[in-house]
Amino acid sequence: MAYGVERGRPFIYLKDTYLGDISQAHFRRLETLHFPLTIPPDAPITPYEGGIGAISSNRNQVLGGSVHLMNLNVAVIMSPGQERDRLAEHLAGRECVVRVADDVTHHLARSGNESCEIALVDFGPGAPGLPAVITQALEQKRGAIQRLKAQWPKVQLVVFADRDSQQATETLELGIRNIFLKPINFPQLDGLLDAASRSVAQQVRQQREHARIEQEYRFDRIVGKSPAIEEAVDLARRVAESSATSVLILGESGVGKELFARAIHGESPRNQGPFMEINCAAIPRELLESELFGHEKGSFTDATQTRIGLFEAAEGGSVFLDEIGELPLTLQAKLLKFLDSKIVRRVGGSRDIPVDVRILAATNRELISEVKQGRFREDLYYRLNVVPIEIPPLRAREGDPVLLASLFVERVARKLGRVARLSVEAQQEISRYHWPGNVRELSNVIERAVLLARSEEIGSAELSMPAVSAGGTDDELSGFSFTIPPQGVSLPVVERAVIQAALDRAGGNVVEAARLLKIGRGSLRSKMRRHGIDRPRERATISGRKVDHLSVV
Numbered sequence: 001m002a003y004g005v006e007r008g009r010p011f012i013y014l015k016d017t018y019l020g021d022i023s024q025a026h027f028r029r030l031e032t033l034h035f036p037l038t039i040p041p042d043a044p045i046t047p048y049e050g051g052i053g054a055i056s057s058n059r060n061q062v063l064g065g066s067v068h069l070m071n072l073n074v075a076v077i078m079s080p081g082q083e084r085d086r087l088a089e090h091l092a093g094r095e096c097v098v099r100v101a102d103d104v105t106h107h108l109a110r111s112g113n114e115s116c117e118i119a120l121v122d123f124g125p126g127a128p129g130l131p132a133v134i135t136q137a138l139e140q141k142r143g144a145i146q147r148l149k150a151q152w153p154k155v156q157l158v159v160f161a162d163r164d165s166q167q168a169t170e171t172l173e174l175g176i177r178n179i180f181l182k183p184i185n186f187p188q189l190d191g192l193l194d195a196a197s198r199s200v201a202q203q204v205r206q207q208r209e210h211a212r213i214e215q216e217y218r219f220d221r222i223v224g225k226s227p228a229i230e231e232a233v234d235l236a237r238r239v240a241e242s243s244a245t246s247v248l249i250l251g252e253s254g255v256g257k258e259l260f261a262r263a264i265h266g267e268s269p270r271n272q273g274p275f276m277e278i279n280c281a282a283i284p285r286e287l288l289e290s291e292l293f294g295h296e297k298g299s300f301t302d303a304t305q306t307r308i309g310l311f312e313a314a315e316g317g318s319v320f321l322d323e324i325g326e327l328p329l330t331l332q333a334k335l336l337k338f339l340d341s342k343i344v345r346r347v348g349g350s351r352d353i354p355v356d357v358r359i360l361a362a363t364n365r366e367l368i369s370e371v372k373q374g375r376f377r378e379d380l381y382y383r384l385n386v387v388p389i390e391i392p393p394l395r396a397r398e399g400d401p402v403l404l405a406s407l408f409v410e411r412v413a414r415k416l417g418r419v420a421r422l423s424v425e426a427q428q429e430i431s432r433y434h435w436p437g438n439v440r441e442l443s444n445v446i447e448r449a450v451l452l453a454r455s456e457e458i459g460s461a462e463l464s465m466p467a468v469s470a471g472g473t474d475d476e477l478s479g480f481s482f483t484i485p486p487q488g489v490s491l492p493v494v495e496r497a498v499i500q501a502a503l504d505r506a507g508g509n510v511v512e513a514a515r516l517l518k519i520g521r522g523s524l525r526s527k528m529r530r531h532g533i534d535r536p537r538e539r540a541t542i543s544g545r546k547v548d549h550l551s552v553v
Helices: 024-030 054-062 082-093 105-113 131-151 165-173 186-216 228-238 257-266 285-293 329-341 366-371 376-383 399-415 424-432 437-450 491-505 510-517 521-531
Strands: 001-008 008-016 017-021 073-077 095-099 118-121 156-161 179-181 247-248 277-278 317-324 358-363 387-390
Touching: 024 521, 054 366, 073 082, 082 095, 082 186, 095 105, 095 424, 105 131, 131 156, 131 186, 228 257, 247 257, 247 437, 257 317, 257 358, 257 387, 277 376, 285 329, 285 510, 366 376, 399 424, 399 437, 491 510, 510 521
Parallel strands: 073 095, 073 118, 118 156, 156 179, 247 358, 247 387, 277 317, 317 358
Antiparallel strands: 001 008, 008 017
């Protein structure tokens, strides 16, 4: 009995007699019986809509079942008989899509362009007689194998052979390595099916990932018409053409450094390889080395099994190290060695593993200042800074805030099934605001505005943005003055001086100092750690030198 779905209705075949349509209740009862499975020569066969080729998947469609499909298309090519029927029934029970044929010619004629991952072939008993007859039979088998491989180059061939040394030898001469002796060992066959299923599933995942990269990891997804962003995109496009150069992406938080990194990978010669990314600030320092370089089993307390790191996993692709400025000094030395040699040694291991990856790094810090203050290795900085790409902040991209806002409005409204647009006043408000959080802040503001809007038009009230213009207000700057010395001064030094002055004004109270600086307490503490400010003290020196010509009131 073979059964499936034809034109949306269940049907069965019993031996070579078509019994016609049956009800779902009868189908539910009949499908539990166990008859030898056969199929008429002229039966309609499609991958998921009829015949024995859809036994399992269509049964679940009709009965509302939910089981794991192996996603394997298996061809059973052997003479009719109980052995073939048992094999087809077993494969159907393993949720394979099964196609049965008497010989290779018959199978090729009926399969068309359908895929085939495994072909189970039984050529029957060996040819007795004179050597010439044996040679002719062997050439026929070789021709059949060649036609199968020509139709499906990646098909995995399995040949069933009698317990006969001559037939096994002939099969080896055909270039077949999967030889199963008869009678069929079903546990052995199941092992092959499981391995093939994992391989097919991996190929499907890779194909989906490649399709996603081709669609999403593109410079076309970077929206902007301002000269500043177009210059950055043009430089990134030229960098993407090279597959070996390390790239350092610089910019404030929220400007889209990750988007640039993905686009560089997606339009580079490495786009068929994996894209692995890691935020160096989001993983505890004691685990970061294992994440990047992997570890061997037993290398530390919780290392219960060997694990490959991101550099190994990204073989042939790219690794994106976000917030590279947060990398500990001990790991900076190991990363520098890796960049020079492209060799990985796992934690607790002794074997050097060569890998081929491209490093993309990003940071919102002034790394040269970090180098001067001893928190970032100078040699690593120059090794990464082969091609620096500076992404401009949103406030420096004239006309882009409104363009991006309109895009975000359309995207959020589509998700909510609504229609929304920005009013003229809202567009003017967006153009005036300085966007300290850059594109990420703009996206969040627009999402909130669309959610809270009572009509299709989004105005200034829905945006609810702070009334701070791009240059700040005169009231905020009243009582504050500074003088830049003739030789100039670095911005981090000025920031440190301002933070120290705020702490002095607040009497050492971090909460009050954060209020004076109009930033969060956590942000202030982070800046204090960055500048090495442990406690309030007199602002006598900065970075080992007096600041006679820099006054902050």
